[in-house]
Amino acid sequence: MKQGANPADLQPAINRLSALIALGDGDVESLRATSNQVFALSAGQELIKLSQVTSRSAIVLKGWLARVRQGRQGKRQILDIYVPGDIITPTPRVDPYVAGAIVALQDVALCLTPASPGDTLRDAFQLCRQMDEGRLLRQIYRLGRMTASERMYDWMIEIRDRLRIAGLAADNEFKLPVTQDLVADILGLTAVHTNRTLKDLRLSGKLTWRMGKVRIAAE
Amino acid sequence: MKQGANPADLQPAINRLSALIALGDGDVESLRATSNQVFALSAGQELIKLSQVTSRSAIVLKGWLARVRQGRQGKRQILDIYVPGDIITPTPRVDPYVAGAIVALQDVALCLTPASPGDTLRDAFQLCRQMDEGRLLRQIYRLGRMTASERMYDWMIEIRDRLRIAGLAADNEFKLPVTQDLVADILGLTAVHTNRTLKDLRLSGKLTWRMGKVRIAAE
DNA sequence: CGTCGTCTTGAAAGGTTTCAAACGGCGTGG
DNA sequence: CCACGCCGTTTGAAACCTTTCAAGACGACG
Known part of the structure; x- marks a missing residue:
């Protein structure tokens, strides 16, 4: 207070x-x-x-x-x-x-x-x-009902949409001020697999998360 | 109506x-x-x-x-x-x-x-x-955060407690009027794995589900 | 410069799904 | 009455996904 x-x-x-x-x-x-x-x-x-x-x-x-x-x-x-x-x-x-x-x-x-x-x-x-x-x-x-990469992507979309409504995100880019460890606890995964999943999404061009900034590719 | x-x-x-x-x-x-x-x-x-x-x-x-x-x-x-x-x-x-x-x-x-x-x-x-x-x-x-058998057991406990409060269950036995298919959709599993998980729980003596009636072993 | 937390990667083990087949009960129609 | 078909259950084997254990790299910070 x-x-x-x-x-x-x-x-x-x-x-x-x-x-x-x-x-x-x-x-x-x-x-x-x-x-x-x-x-x-x-x-x-x-x-x-x-x-x-x-x-x-x-x-x-x-x-x-x-x-x-x-x-x-x-x-x-x-x-x-x-x-x-x-x-x-x-x-x-x-x-x-x-x-x-x-x-x-x-x-x-x-x-x-x-x-x-x-x-x-x-x-x-x-x-x-x-x-x-x-x-x-x-x-x-x-x-x-979702696989690891589906969960990750879906959650990123949800956060992007919420931040966007609050005026805190550009169209497809936003600051994500948490650790991968924490994202794992959200998505019901281990931290290790969260990391691998992120890599998969990056390699398949769906999204990137570097320097605390997420960028989602066009849907 | x-x-x-x-x-x-x-x-x-x-x-x-x-x-x-x-x-x-x-x-x-x-x-x-x-x-x-x-x-x-x-x-x-x-x-x-x-x-x-x-x-x-x-x-x-x-x-x-x-x-x-x-x-x-x-x-x-x-x-x-x-x-x-x-x-x-x-x-x-x-x-x-x-x-x-x-x-x-x-x-x-x-x-x-x-x-x-x-x-x-x-x-x-x-x-x-x-x-x-x-x-x-x-x-x-x-x-x-739970494995298949943990989910199953936890859910059965929840349902037992709820039915008990409503006066619809004896201490550790209650009617479960749904298919395994449906339980699978609750627990986020496939029907096949639901069946195997049920078998595991039965073999390990934790609970039985036969003829539409579930019996949970003492906790 | 060392330490700590976080991120990254590998290899093996484990859990779950998928595909396929068979079994049983139960109601319907022959 | 029996045969059939349908729905739900049960089981096997292989594929797939995720976890676990282990180790190393990187960056921030004292």
């Missing part, structure tokens, strides 16, 4: 919400008001207290987060990813193992959603929650 | 809801009132009109349903399963491919939730939705 809000940080969220529903000036204003109080998380930290303290959602201003479930034997699976502009709605009153922990993948900045949002904003947040569910379903299909 | 409600059909749902929250007499009464109008689906039929016609949820009185996503190349993945006593809350205003179709696995009987539920019932339905999400997360972990 620190100061240091940069109003520009809110732009991805505004872009994303505007893609769902037409926001009025008042809506943008109320978002901007809340973004003055910034919550900071450093890489690796868990977002837990938030849902204990308030039932409000959080807006990701900066940095990526992951919703992760850790099994015994060190296996871990990432359930969902949050990028700047996303709204994180904590699942209340549920065993944290069931709901999955939310951890910061880098240094992260968040702010709360307005305490009394207007109808429009409320609808927008509702739509966000529906999109959350859509991502979980997509993840299930990906893990259940 | 037919008549033929049997009040006893409502018991699984009452059991399940009571496990979440203490229901008052009025709550049970209002549930019972709605269960007079029964919606019937025959095996293979899709539950679509419901969410177009009303935003109310549906209570499963009889039969199993699956939420399924169908890929091209004939691959299909079951995202979630509904058993008697479950509450199905359709995802509104979302591309049906994204949300997944809900299909009846056998002849199914449903009724709607009350149009104006009391606070208690409203809370209970809210908790049901949270449990829905929990199941999706569990499914993601299962597909991403």
Whole structure:
């Protein structure tokens, strides 16, 4: 919980919400008001207290987060990813193992959603929650019915589309600020195979990922 | 949409809801009132009109349903399963491919939730939705990080627990009215491997599935 | 300059799919 | 009543995909 809000940080969220529903000036204003109080998380930290303290959602201003479930034997699976502009709605009153922990993948900045949002904003947040569910379903299909390279490609497309809506990606290029290890935990693969899969996609001309930048070839 | 409600059909749902929250007499009464109008689906039929016609949820009185996503190349993945006593809350205003179709696995009987539920019932339905999400997360972990026999065993445990809460299963035995083919689509496996995995579990004494009845050995 | 985390590659082992065939139960029609 | 066909189950063998174990290369950082 620190100061240091940069109003520009809110732009991805505004872009994303505007893609769902037409926001009025008042809506943008109320978002901007809340973004003055910034919550900071450093890489690796868990977002837990938030849902204990308030039932409000959080807006990701900066940095990526992951919703992760850790099994015994060190296996871990990432359930969902949050990028700047996303709204994180904590699942209340549920065993944290069931709901999955939310951890910061880098240094992260968040702010709360307005305490009394207007109808429009409320609808927008509702739509966000529906999109959350859509991502979980997509993840299930990906893990259940796709091969390694299909999973990789499909996930890259999903991330590209999400970043693009938030205004954070050029047409087919975006910054991917995570390790291959982490991508492995998303795609249900080992880090080694993730690396090989990436090589295959590069050799077949589908996509490249170098220097933290992904470029997807024309579909 | 037919008549033929049997009040006893409502018991699984009452059991399940009571496990979440203490229901008052009025709550049970209002549930019972709605269960007079029964919606019937025959095996293979899709539950679509419901969410177009009303935003109310549906209570499963009889039969199993699956939420399924169908890929091209004939691959299909079951995202979630509904058993008697479950509450199905359709995802509104979302591309049906994204949300997944809900299909009846056998002849199914449903009724709607009350149009104006009391606070208690409203809370209970809210908790049901949270449990829905929990199941999706569990499914993601299962597909991403478990082997075939782990998936099978874990899923059987989940179904046993759910049926038990609804009052539909003895301690370690329950009716499983689906084909191996369908279980394969749940677990992200082929039908052939599902069969082999079942054999492994039987030989290692973990569980048996014969004549439509599953028996799980002591944990 | 050494260390650490990440990326990369090889070879072998393991798990899962694919293709093919056969078996069993069960309802239908001859 | 029996034969047939259909659907779901079961099994085998080979191909394929992914993991595991091991080692080396690279870059960032103290």
